[in-house]
Amino acid sequence: MLGLARQLWRNGVVGINKRNADYILVHNRRKFFPLVDDKLLTKEIAEKVGINVPTLYGKIEFPHEVRSFSSIIANRADFVVKPAQGSGGDGILVVVGRMGEYFRLADGSMINERDMAFHLNNALAGTFSLGGQPDKVLVEYRVDFDPIFADITYRGVPDIRIVVFLGVPVMAMVRLPTRMSRGKANLHQGAIGAGVAIPTGRTLTAVLKNSVVSEHPDTNNPVMDVEIPSWDVLLDMAARSCDLTHLGYQGIDIVLDKVRGPLLLELNARPGLNIQIANREGLRHRLELVEARVGDLKSASDRVEFAKTNFSPKPISG
Amino acid sequence: MNNRHLYILAAVLSIIGAGVFLYKAYWLDLPLHPEGKVENWEVQTKVTFDARDGPAKVVLFIPRNEAPFTIVDQNFVSEGYGLTTASKGVNRRAMFSIRSATGVQTLYYRFIVNRSTFRGPTAAAPEPEYTKPSFDEMRLAAAQGIIRNITPESADDDTFVRLLLKRLTAPVPDDNTAVLLGGSSTMLRRVRVARQILALAGIRARTVSGVQLVKANKKAALTHWLEAYIGGSWQGYAPQTETYAVPANFLPWWRGTGTLAFVDGGMFLKTSLSVAAASAPALRTALVVGKAKDRSLLDFSMFTLPLNTQLVYKIILTVPLGVFFLTILRNVIGLRTMGTFMPILIAIAFRETQVLWGVILFSAVISIGLLARLYLENLRLLVVPRLSCVLIIVVLSMAAISVISNQLGLQRGLSVSLFPMVILTMTVERMSIIWDERGAGEMLRQGLGSIIIAIIAYFIMVNPYAEHMALIFPELLLILLAGNLLIGRYSGFRLLDLPRFRVLAGRSS
Numbered sequence: 001m002l003g004l005a006r007q008l009w010r011n012g013v014v015g016i017n018k019r020n021a022d023y024i025l026v027h028n029r030r031k032f033f034p035l036v037d038d039k040l041l042t043k044e045i046a047e048k049v050g051i052n053v054p055t056l057y058g059k060i061e062f063p064h065e066v067r068s069f070s071s072i073i074a075n076r077a078d079f080v081v082k083p084a085q086g087s088g089g090d091g092i093l094v095v096v097g098r099m100g101e102y103f104r105l106a107d108g109s110m111i112n113e114r115d116m117a118f119h120l121n122n123a124l125a126g127t128f129s130l131g132g133q134p135d136k137v138l139v140e141y142r143v144d145f146d147p148i149f150a151d152i153t154y155r156g157v158p159d160i161r162i163v164v165f166l167g168v169p170v171m172a173m174v175r176l177p178t179r180m181s182r183g184k185a186n187l188h189q190g191a192i193g194a195g196v197a198i199p200t201g202r203t204l205t206a207v208l209k210n211s212v213v214s215e216h217p218d219t220n221n222p223v224m225d226v227e228i229p230s231w232d233v234l235l236d237m238a239a240r241s242c243d244l245t246h247l248g249y250q251g252i253d254i255v256l257d258k259v260r261g262p263l264l265l266e267l268n269a270r271p272g273l274n275i276q277i278a279n280r281e282g283l284r285h286r287l288e289l290v291e292a293r294v295g296d297l298k299s300a301s302d303r304v305e306f307a308k309t310n311f312s313p314k315p316i317s318g
Numbered sequence: 319m320n321n322r323h324l325y326i327l328a329a330v331l332s333i334i335g336a337g338v339f340l341y342k343a344y345w346l347d348l349p350l351h352p353e354g355k356v357e358n359w360e361v362q363t364k365v366t367f368d369a370r371d372g373p374a375k376v377v378l379f380i381p382r383n384e385a386p387f388t389i390v391d392q393n394f395v396s397e398g399y400g401l402t403t404a405s406k407g408v409n410r411r412a413m414f415s416i417r418s419a420t421g422v423q424t425l426y427y428r429f430i431v432n433r434s435t436f437r438g439p440t441a442a443a444p445e446p447e448y449t450k451p452s453f454d455e456m457r458l459a460a461a462q463g464i465i466r467n468i469t470p471e472s473a474d475d476d477t478f479v480r481l482l483l484k485r486l487t488a489p490v491p492d493d494n495t496a497v498l499l500g501g502s503s504t505m506l507r508r509v510r511v512a513r514q515i516l517a518l519a520g521i522r523a524r525t526v527s528g529v530q531l532v533k534a535n536k537k538a539a540l541t542h543w544l545e546a547y548i549g550g551s552w553q554g555y556a557p558q559t560e561t562y563a564v565p566a567n568f569l570p571w572w573r574g575t576g577t578l579a580f581v582d583g584g585m586f587l588k589t590s591l592s593v594a595a596a597s598a599p600a601l602r603t604a605l606v607v608g609k610a611k612d613r614s615l616l617d618f619s620m621f622t623l624p625l626n627t628q629l630v631y632k633i634i635l636t637v638p639l640g641v642f643f644l645t646i647l648r649n650v651i652g653l654r655t656m657g658t659f660m661p662i663l664i665a666i667a668f669r670e671t672q673v674l675w676g677v678i679l680f681s682a683v684i685s686i687g688l689l690a691r692l693y694l695e696n697l698r699l700l701v702v703p704r705l706s707c708v709l710i711i712v713v714l715s716m717a718a719i720s721v722i723s724n725q726l727g728l729q730r731g732l733s734v735s736l737f738p739m740v741i742l743t744m745t746v747e748r749m750s751i752i753w754d755e756r757g758a759g760e761m762l763r764q765g766l767g768s769i770i771i772a773i774i775a776y777f778i779m780v781n782p783y784a785e786h787m788a789l790i791f792p793e794l795l796l797i798l799l800a801g802n803l804l805i806g807r808y809s810g811f812r813l814l815d816l817p818r819f820r821v822l823a824g825r826s827s
Contacts, residue, residue: 004816007823015811015819017649022809063700118698125701127751210818277821317824 011316012282014273019249023287027166027248028269035245036267040084040136045244046264051237053264054080054255055141066120070113072139080143081116083123084136089186091128093119094142094156106155107183143263146256148229152176152194154218156183160196160228160254160262162238163271163283166294168303169238170286170311172196173278174203174228179218187274192216194223195279198311201231205315207277234262235307239300241267280315321807328800335796348790351783358390359531360596361538361569362428362624367584369419374583376414378427379572381528387569392429399425409572423584426624430596431531431569446522446547451514460494461515467494475521475548479512483544483557486512506542508557510575513544522547524573526554529593531567536626538591540578541568592626620789628789633669633779635788635795640665640775642798647771649805652812656748656768663741664772665779673773679719680742680769686715687746688753695750709743 008015014023035041043053057079058072073079077098083091093116094106102110111119120137122128129135149158156177163171173193177183180190187193192213195204203226205214215222228234234254241252241264251271254262276283289310297303342348365376380403383389394401399414414425453461464485472478485495486508498511509525516523523546530541543556543564554564571578581587620631640662647653655661668676690711694704716739745765753761778784787794 001813001816004820004823005811008811008816008819011822011824013811013815013819013822015809015815016652017812018809020809021807114698121700127701210821212821273819277819280822282822316822 008282012284012286013276014283014287016273018284019270019273023165023249024270028250029246032246033269036247036250036269038084038136039082039086039266040138042245042264042267043138043140046241049240049244051240051244051264052260052262054143054257057139057141059084059139060120060124060137063121063124066117066124069116069120069139078142080138080140081120081123082138082140083128084138085129085133086123086135087129089184089189091119091123092184094183096142108155143255144258146229146258148226148256149174149176151219151221152216152223152226154178154183154216156181156185156191157255159185159265160234160256161193161271161275162234162252162254163275164238164242164250164252165287165290166248167239167242167300168290168294168297169198169235169307170290171275171279171281171283172198172234172238173275174223174226176206176216176223178208178216187272192223193274193278194226195275195281195313195315196228197313198235199308201228201234202226203228204279204313207274210274210277212277212280229256230261232304235304236300237262237264239303239307243300245269279313281313282316286311324803324807328803331796331800331803335793335800338793339791342791342793351786357433358430358596359433359569360428360430360594361529361531362426362592362626363578364590364592365425365427365579365587366589367423367581367587369416369421369423369584371420372418372583374416374419374423374581376425376579376581376584376587378412378414378425378579379527379576380410380412380427381429381431381569381571382410384570386433386566388432390430390432392427395426395428407574409574419584433531433566446524448522449517451517453514453518457498458518460497461518463494464498464515465519469519475546476553478519478521479516479523479544479546479548479553479555480562482512482515483508483555483562487557505557506540509542509544512557516546524552525575526570526573527578528569528571529591530565531569532593533595534629534632535593536629538593540571540591543568545573592629594629620792632785632789633666635792636779636784637662637666638795638798639784639788640779642802643775643778644771645802645805649808650812652814653767653771654764655771656745656752656764660741660745661768661771662775664768665775667741668772668776669780673776676776677769677773679716682719683712683715683742684746684749684765687712687742688750691746691750705743705747708746709739712739712742712746 035045040056040059043056046053057076058068060066060069060072078096081093081095086092093103093111095103096106097104099110101113103112103116104110123135123137126134143157145157152158153176158174158176160172160174162169173195175185175187175191175193177185177191182189185191187207187209190209192206192208194206196202197204203224205212206216206223207213208217214224237254238252242248242250245267247267247269249269249271251268253265253268255265257263273283290306293306297306343350363378365378367374367376376399380392381387381389382405394412394414396414398419399416401412401414403410403412405411412427451461464482468478468481468485472481485492486499488495491499491503498515499507506525506527513523513525523544526543526545527540528543529538532538541558543554543558545552545554547553555562556564556568559565578589579587620628620635623631641659644655644659644662648655664676664680667680670676671679687708691704691708694707699707749761749765752764
């Protein structure tokens with residue numbers, strides 16, 4: 001047991017306590033949390049600095065506004081309903097089509113208008129928010145995702161998570177929905193995460209729950225060596241995101257739209273640690289390098305350059 | 319980040335805690351072990367009333383030494399009141415008097431009683447006077463009816479008393495008994511009726527009022543039993559027991575009619591009693607001797623608090639121990655629990671219900687609540703009304719469980735009333751969301767995990783050793799605080815991180 005711990009430490013694996021005590025508590029001031037916990041606020045500030053986000057169709061803040069839902073969606077056939085403070089992807093409905101009073105969801109099921117109103121009311125009352133406090137609901141553009149990941153995705157929208165430390169993108173992965181995750185890009189619900197080489201933007205092996213896999217469990221296609229288009233744009237978004245939120249240690253989630261390119265989906269003040277398994281590499285050595293050298297890095301492009309030169313993948317052999 | 323500040327703080331706290339502890343344990347000789355068998359009890363009586371802006375007088379019965387009980391220490395707290403004690407008949411009474419009193423008055427009387435294991439022979443008593451029963455016509459006929467029924471079945475006075483008590487305490491009273499009890503079924507009423515019937519039958523008897531000496535009872539009630547003058551001495555009969563033998567922990571307080579206290583010149587008199595196993599002789603001596611050595615420290619100890627406050631603190635002071643255990647589980651081992659402190663709250667609830675029964679109640683109420691929640695899901699209710707509905711169903715099922723278990727003769731079912739229902743409701747809600755989003759398996763796992771943790775925390779907190787140490791040496795909590803501070807900055811792996819990241823334990827390329 002102790003030997004295992006020592007080996008993990010040597011490999012630079014960061015545990016939950018280490019992440020919380022030495023990175024989140026030290027570099028993320030609580031007063032900036034609402035900015036990332038509330039997706040509406042994130043969207044507003046991102047637009048202000050010119051980072052692309054999925055277009056907001058409308059928002060619902062109070063139960064009586066639920067009636068205005070039909071005017072928000074107007075004639076749109078597809079859209080996404082998202083609680084502003086939802087955690088872990090809970091409460092998100094992806095509507096892909098409409099048929100009379102029915103909405104067709106991404107997983108193929110159908111709900112009617114009353115079900116939708118019930119869902120909205122629940123979301124407003126805080127069913128899906130972190131502490132159960134009252135919430136807001138966003139209705140936004142449904143990403144028409146870039147077919148680059150089509151072979152290694154089971155329904156849903158794959159997204160790219162980049163962990164950013166002091167403005168330097170330190171590690172990245174693509175989160176690919178599976179049948180088990182019911183189309184959601186959340187690792188703890190069963191989505192797989194494929195590591196991404198920071199210098200090239202090419203995918204590495206993936207993690208399913210806590211084990212390493214090299215094929216998508218539903219499509220059986222290899223997940224390795226897919227090149228993420230406009231990778232430099234993504235790195236630039238990641239590097240600039242910290243000026244947005246003032247959080248030293250954060251995760252940024254980006255989706256690739258067929259037409260609009262990379263869009264910022266959300267930011268996360270407590271990004272998960274499975275990204276280490278996806279990359280088969282510990283975070284600590286990279287984080288320590290950034291801590292030591294961050295003083296020399298003035299601009300976002302400096303930080304991207306620094307990341308690209310220093311963070312070539314060095315996967316641990318299983 | 320530099321943790322030196324934290325280490326210094328933790329060290330200082332530990333040194334203070336350990337220092338005070340060692341000083342108390344070795345210099346003041348406070349005992350390190352809880353006493354085994356308790357033969358000392360502390361009984362506290364609190365009398366309150368509203369004074370009528372004038373002279374007031376309160377008369378309070380006080381117990382007397384009577385084998386096997388000895389009053390080893392007693393004191394009265396009654397500021398501004400004159401106090402006299404006097405014997406009247408077989409009873410002793412204390413009289414508090416004051417020339418002028420306004421507003422709510424509070425008087426305390428507390429004593430420590432010791433029960434010796436040696437039981438002397440029952441002393442012969444002088445022949446008591448005969449008191450005529452005061453029955454009206456209908457009751458007289460009923461009493462005579464009972465006597466006619468019992469007499470042929472009884473062999474002597476002793477069996478007569480037993481048969482009479484059996485009748486009076488039958489779950490379904492016959493007509494005569496019902497007339498005599500007149501709709502009131504308190505033990506006092508039954509004992510009084512028994513005394514009067516015995517008087518009618520020519521057996522002299524009296525009611526005895528007293529308290530039951532138990533380990534801890536913050537709201538003790540008076541208990542009543544009967545004494546009959548048979549064969550030249552008083553024999554006790556307790557209708558509360560199967561054999562009518564008076565339990566050894568019934569402390570007689572006063573005999574005959576009359577209430578514990580009455581007031582002249584005031585109204586709304588209220589009395590309340592609390593009973594607790596008194597600190598053991600070793601501790602008591604230590605406190606007396608220790609006080610001579612270091613007055614100031616012990617004057618500010620938990621022992622100067624009123625008894626029922628001490629009992630509450632006995633519970634409160636062990637809670638940090640349970641919480642510390644939870645901290646270790648969560649931050650060092652890495653277990654997830656439903657809610658941060660919920661298992662501890664459940665553990666505290668187990669104190670009232672005992673573990674086995676607590677777990678049964680918990681599971682039953684949660685299951686009913688979950689079923690209700692599942693059903694309500696179909697009705698599409700908004701969150702707060704839905705929570706209220708679940709709460710009502712939780713309350714109703716708690717009540718139903720109590721009634722049913724009482725019918726089945728399970729006393730424990732009644733303790734449910736103190737089970738925190740709001741916690742149960744929130745648990746139901748939390749579990750059903752986990753069910754929705756993570757599946758029934760995950761829900762069962764988390765629920766079961768929380769119960770297991772609650773059970774362990776319960777056993778940690780009710781451990782007599784832990785209770786003793788926490789109450790007598792509360793400064794040890796400073797060491798616990800230091801421990802929590804250190805865990806708060808522990809950045810090593812959690813035990814469950816290890817299997818999770820096992821695949822990363824290979825050689826780095």
